[in-house]
Amino acid sequence: MSKGALELRQVVRTYAKIPVVRGISFTLRPGEVCGYLGPNGSGKTTTVRMLTGLLPPTSGGIYFDGSDIAEAPMAYKARFGYVPEEPYLYRHLTGQEYLELVGGLRGIPDRPLRAKIHGALEIFGLLGSRDAAIESYSKGMKQKILISAALLHDPELLILDEPLSGLDVTAVAIVRHLFAALARRGKIVLYSSHVLEVVERICSRVIVLYQGRVVADDSVSRLGEMMKLPSLEAIFARLTEQPDLERQAQDLVELMAG
C-alpha cells in the first residue's frame, strides 16, 4: 500500500443482522479526488460513518497510511477533515467564533488560527457576516463555514458529504478548484454526492455503490468507454438498475390529481 493511502478491506456492516455494507474494498491514494456515489439506502452514509470512526465495521478493516484506524482513532482524527451532509453547527455562535472553536479544539495557536480564519472568511465572502449568529446564515453560508472548519488543520484526507448543497455559483467554482488544488498537494478527497454532473466534472475517479456493494470503480471516461454510455448519469442509471423515472413522475402527478 502506498504511503498516506486510505484502504478499505472487505468492510462489512450489519444493523440488527441486516447487511447494509457487504464487503467493500477500495484504496484511495494521495492526490486522488474520488466521487462516492449510490442511490439512497446503498450504504454510502454507513461507509462515511465508518470512515470517520463513528461506527466500527462488523468485519473487515479500514487502514490509513498503513494503520488500522480502530487501533489509533485519536491520531486518525487529527489527519482527516470532514464536512457533514447536514449543516449541524452551534447556532448561538458567530461564524468567526465557530471557526475559532474548531481551530482551538484542534490545538492551533491563536495567531496562525486568526490568520487562517480571516483568509477563509475573505475567500468565501463571509467577512461582513463574521459577527452574525450562525442561526441567521443561509444554508450556503453554513456550508462555507463547515468547509473552512474542515480545512483549518490542513488535513491529509478530506471526507465530504454533499458539500456543495446550497452554495452559490461562485462558491461552487471555488470549491471545485479547491479540490484540484488539494489533490495537487497530495491530499485525498472523498466526495460523496448525488449531483452527478458535478462529480463528473470534479472527480478523477468514481466509486458507485449499490445495495451495499461496489459496482463500479474507475474514471468516468473509462466507465463510459466500457459501458458505451455517454454520461455519468446514464452509467449510474444502468449500474443501479433505475426504473423508468419519467413514468414514475407521471404516476405521481396522476395520483395527486385524483
Place this chain on the structure above:
Amino acid sequence: MRRLYRFFLAAFFESDLVAPGGDLRNLGVVMAALFAAPGMIIGMYLSVLGARIDPVPLVAFFIALAMLLVGILVVFEWDALFPSRVDLMILRPLPVTPLAILGAKLGALATLLAAFSVIVNLFSTPLVPLMTAPGNIYHAARLAVAQGIACVAASTWLFLLLLAAQGALLALGGETLLRRAGSTLQFALLIVLFTGLLLSPELMRPNLLRNLVAHPHRAVAPVLWFVGLYRWIGGSANPAWQALAHTGVRALIIAAAAAALFYAAGYVRQLRGMLAAPAGRHRAPGAGVRRLEGWMARRPRQRAVLRFLHATLTRSPRHRLILGIWLAVGAAFALEAVLQLAWGANFRDVELAALAAPLILLFFLLGGLRHVFTIPVELPANWIFRFSETGPHPERLLAARTGLLLYGVVPVLLAAFPLSIRLWGWQRTWQHTAYDLVLALLLVEALLWRFRKLPFTCSYLPGKANIKLLALLYLIVFLVYAYSMSSWEWDLWRHPEQWVVAVAEIALVVAVLAWRGRAWRAAQTGCQFDDNPEELVQTLFGRD
C-alpha cells in the same frame, strides 16, 4: 381552530425545560401534586387546630402563594406566551387567519391559567373556611367563594400584568428587544418570586397582617388588595378592607386593558417582523474578559472550550433560565436571611447573615453552573467536539474548572467585597475573602470530582441520577456549607491563630483534591459524550 388550540396547549408542556423527558402525563401529575400540596398540608393541619385560629392570615398566604406560583409559571412559559416566529412561518402559508391563530393562542393561555388556578386552590379554598368556620355551612360556603375569587383574581392580575409586559417589549422593540430585555426581566422576576415564596409563610403571622393593613402605604401591596376583596365578598364592613378591595378590582381592570392593548400590538409586530432575520450580531466578549480568559486558560484547547462555555452561558436562553433559577433561589435565600434579620435582629445575627450570603450564592451559582454544564446545547452539533478529540488533552476537561472559577467564584467574591469593607473594614474583609475563597475552591473541586464531560456537549439530558437522594445530599451540604461554615467563621474571628490553622487546613484539602483531580484528568483517554455509548446514540447522522 380547535386543532390549533390543542396544539398551542400541548406546546406549553413540550419544552425541554418543562418536560425534559417528554413524559407529559407524569410531569402533569407531579406538577399538579406539587402545586396542590401546600393547600392540602395546611388544610390537614387546620383539621387538628379547628376554629381556634384566624383564617384571614391563612387566606393572605394562599393568595400570595397563588400569585407567586402563577408568576413562576409565566416565567417558565415565557417563550410560549406569544405565537412564535416558527409558528407563524408554518401557519401563515396555510389557510388560517391571523385572528384564528390569535384566538387559539389566547384560548390556550386562558385554559392554562384556569387549570393552574384550580390546581393551586383545589384544597385550600374549601378546607380553610370549613375548618375555621365550622357549624355554619352558609357562612363557610360564602367564605370559600370569596377565597376562590380572591385567589383567582390575584393570580389573574399578575398573569395579565406579565402578559402586558411581554407584549410591550415585543411591540416596542420586536423579538430582538424581547430576547435581550426579556431574559433580564425573567431573571429579576425569578429572584422576586422565589424570595416571595420563601417569605410568604410570614403572612400567616396574625400581627404582621394587622400591621400591614394599618400601615399608611398599605395600598401598594397587591396581596392586600385581594385580601381586601376576600374580606369584602366575605361580608366584612371594614372600610379599610373595602378600599383595598376596590383598588384590587381597579388594578385587575387596568391589567386586563393593558394586556389586551399590548398583546395585540405585540402580535401585530410579530406578524410584520416574522420574515426578518431572527438574530442580529452577537456582541463579542469585552477585552477585559478576553484577557482574563486568556490568562486563566493558556492552552488553545482549554481556551476554546472556555470561550464556548462563555458564549453558551451568555446566549442560550434555556441555559440562562436554568442558571437563573439556581441563582434566584440562592439570592432568595440570601435576601430572606438579610430581610429576616433586618426585622429586628442583633448585630451578631446581622453579621452572620452577611457572612453566610456569599457562601449561599456560591453554593447555588456553582451548583447551577455544574448542572447546566450537563445540559446539551444544539445536541446534533457536538460532533465537532468528538472529531477534534485527537488525544487525551486533559486541558479540555480543565476548562469546566476554569469556567466555575471565572463565572462562579470571581463574580460572587467581587460582589461581596464592597459589602464586606463597609461592614468590617479592610483587614477583616481580606480575612473573610480568603476564607470564602478556600471554601469556594473546595466546592469547585468537589463538584467536578471525576467530571469527564465538556460543558454543554453531552448527547443526552441529565436525569438518570437518583433525584431524591441527590436533593437530600445537596440540602445537607448546603446547610453545612452556608450556615455552619459562616457560623464557624464568626467564631474563628475571635481566635486569629485558629483562623489561620482552619484556612490552611481547608487549603491543604483543596490542594490534595486538585492534585488528585489533575492526575485523574491526565489518565483519561477522552471526554464523555454519551451516557451509554452505543450505536443508536450517535447524533451526527440521519438515516442511511
